[in-house]
Amino acid sequence: MKWSEICIHTTNEAMEPISNILNEAGANGLVIEDPLDLVKERETFFGEVYELNPNEYPKDGVYIKAYLPEDEHLDKVVEQIKHAIADLENYGIDIGKNHITLREINEEDWSNAWKKYYKPIHISDKVTIIPTWEEYTPVSNNETIIELDPGMAFGTGTHPTTILSIRALEKHVKNEDVVIDVGSGSGVLSIASALLGASNVHAYDLDDVAVKSTKTNAELNQLDNQIIAKQNNLLDHVDIKANIIVSNILAEIIIQFVQDAWKNLDFGGLFIMSGIIQAKQKVVKDKLEQHGFEIVEVDALEDWISITARKV
Incomplete structure (x- = not known):
């Protein structure tokens, strides 16, 4: 089968929304080539780290690559992707050069090659994420292991926001907390919540691919009885405390x-948010207050922040 590799030269700020656009378009094997990876210290990685080739990276911004099947729908899908990316500027998101290229590629060239970018990553003193194809031996009895298939939906565990x-x-x-995960992607935050003690996790995503991915990854971690994944637009019509x-x-x-987050939280409950660039911190904090x-x-962490707020 023939595939087309779509490559978008954009900014770090636009990386997450463009990744979501590609996933919603049905793209496969998402890869982000960030020149910062060439100089980043990797003390938190276990196992062998893939040797990165500087010639494959932009001098500024990032390359986002994904793969689309070459069929009668390809041209339409590419145009939809281009339109959705251009529309990000209407939300104040800097998309940079937004140079988009396509090239034909054989399935065997990409179906496994992207896996070289993902190795076990030590998120904290307690949590480690491992791709499903990697062997890993825990370094302590208290380590929490999240097994993940990063190719299924956005949310690999390697991004600063995650x-x-x-x-x-x-x-x-x-222990026994009820957690709601809004925009679950691959399900990594739902899985982390359950492994850290939550009794029930309600995972919502507008993208049905993400919902399926959350369910599959929950099963991989034997948490499908604790994690309920459904397709939904944010917290619309959700009535769970x-x-x-x-x-x-x-x-x-x-x-x-x-406002919906306030409604769905118990008093004293916490709203944990990430995916926020430094420049947008005040806007979010003002809205919360x-x-x-x-x-x-x-x-x-790097150019990103997380905010934790309490319902009082």
Whole structure:
């Protein structure tokens, strides 16, 4: 079977929304080539790290690559992707050069090659994420292992926003908590919540591919009885009282459901948000405080922040 590799030269800011656009378009094997990876220290990685080739990386911004089947729908899908990316500017997102290229590629060239970018990653002192094809021996009896298939939907565990989210969950999830995961993607935050003690996790995503991915990854971790994944637009028509709501989505999306998050949290409950660039921190904090939330903490990693707020 023939495939087309679509490559988008964009900014770090646009990386997450474009990745979601590609996943919603049915793209496969998402790869992000960020020149910062060439100089990043990798003390937290276990096992062999793939030797990165500087010639494959842009001098600025990032390359986002994904794979589309070469069929009668290809041209239409590519145009839809281009339109959706261009539309991000209407939300104040810098898409940079937005140079998009296509090239034909054989299935055997990409179906496994992207896996070289994913190795076990130590998120914190307690949580480690391992791709399903990697062998890994825990370094302590207290280590929490999340097994993940990163190729199924956005959310591999390697992005700073995911790391920030999991670290916040590790700090705040208590035994028997009820957690809502808004925009579940691959299900990594739902899985982390359950493994950290939550009794029930309700995972929502608008993309049916993400819902299926959350269910599959929950099964991989033997948590399908604790994690309920459904297709839904944010918290629309959700009537569940939770101890924690977690969401790793863009700031522009988070501010759209702050009121619903308040409604679905118990008093004293926490709203954990990531996917927020530094420049959008004040907008999100102001919105939270307008609806009665108390800012508990703000954490940062690279150019991204997470905010934890309490319903008081």
